[in-house]
Amino acid sequence: MTDSNRTDFTNPSTFILVGIPGLEGAHVWISIPFSAMFVLVILGNFTILFIVKRESRLHEPMYYFLCMLAVTDLVLCTSTVPKMLSIFWFSSREIDFSACLTQLYFVHSFSAIESGIYVAMGLDRYVAICQPLRHSTILTNRVVAMIGLAVVLRAGILALPYPFLVRLWSYCRTNIIPHTHCEHMAVAKLSCSDIRISSYYGLFALIFRIGLDIFFISMSYTQILRAIFSLPTKDARLKTFGTCSSHLCVVLAFYIPTLFASFTTRFGHNLPIHFHVLIANMYLLVPPMLNPIIYGVRTKQIRDRLLNLFLHEGSKDFSWRSGSQTQLCAGLARDKVLGPLP
Incomplete structure (x- = not known):
């Protein structure tokens, strides 16, 4: 390659986000379901926060964790979707290098926070079913705050190497990112450096975060199922298991698209690039949209409060x-x- 054809993008001032490669002509139409999901995320999660704050009966560990989840979902979506929609609507594709690194950090750290909150909620269900008489003494407000702090610190530390690694590499190929937002491997693949460290660390962080979290949630539900099957009647077993159904639904809604997106990014080399980008966006939007709906429909206290709010007369x-x-x-x-x- 001659010097005239080679451009040095070492720490470029801006990146260019393409959006969904190959589907640029359909961006306006694609924006319709995306913007609808974003509105549902905002309304649903703010409604959860409002109801829990107003209803003193909901000031319990389960609902504190639910509020943490709502805040996490709001931050995760607002850090990516507005820029995504500006690409779809106004072709505003430029993003500052520092803003790209900030967005990258927010995506990975708050995804890790969300995963950690599911573990905390699984712990709450375990204590509520296996140690019901000690629930209020085990999960005190202080303990809940310490669990929340531990979840945030773990996620922040795990995601911290991502922007530093991206800043470390040299970009001599292009500054065009075939994505709707700045994601670690999508940015690292633009580098002309050896990015094996980024790839290995990303895989390590994925296994350490999701692998361990799924393991702890599975252990919690192993103990929960043992306690449920020891109950004397079928009605008691069904009623007790019903208290876990909301948590199980949101766990599946989060981990299935997360794992699918992660593995298709690393191993689905034969899949079209627009498929990878769409899956990555679904993983960012679908769980935050479904979480308040699942808890609103399946949790009686929240459902009753919603009816009370919307049926004033x-x-x-x-x-x-x-x-x-x-x-x-x-x-x-x-x-x-x-x-x-x-």
């Missing part, structure tokens, strides 16, 4: 009916144990 009637049903159930239970009053 019937709130008094709702409260009256709830109170009447409570009194009726209490009376039936009393009669069953003590017999009917004279």
Whole structure:
């Protein structure tokens, strides 16, 4: 290669984000479902935060972890989707080198935080089912805060080498990133240096983060299932397992696309590049969109509070009916144990 055809991009001032390579003509149409999902992410997660803050009955470890998850999802999406939509709508493809490294760090660190929160929520379900009488003494507010801090520190430390490695490499090929956002390997592959360290560290971080987290969640549910199967009746087993269903749903919604995106990036060399980019975007958008929906639909306390918020004109009637049903159930239970009053 002659010097006239070679451009040195060592620490380039800007990168160019292509968007979805090969589908540039359909960017406007692709932006419709993406922007709809982004709106759902914003509305759903802010609704969860608002409900938990307003409802004192929800000031428990499970809902504290749910709030941490909502904040994480909001940061993860707002760090990537606005730039993505600006590419789709306005062809605003340039991103400053430092902004690219910041976005890269946010994507990897908050993905790790989300994974760690799922482990914490699994721990909460384990204590609630296997040690129900000690739940409030084991998972105190102090312990919940320490778990949250540990999750954030682990994620921040694991993601810290990514921007430093990217800044270390020389970019003598191009500064065009075939992606909608700055992702570690998508940027590292532009380098003309030997990037095996980046590749090895990315694989190590993936195994250390997701591998260990899946292992701990599996261990929690092994103990939970043992406790559930030891219950005397089928109804009790189903009811107890139902308290874990929301957590299981969000875990599957997160880890399935995450693992699929990670492995197709490293091993799916025969797949078209636009497929890789679409999968990477789904992994960033789908879990944050589904999490508040799953917990809103499957958690009675949140569902009832939502009904109370959106049906103001019937709130008094709702409260009256709830109170009447409570009194009726209490009376039936009393009669069953003590017999009917004279």
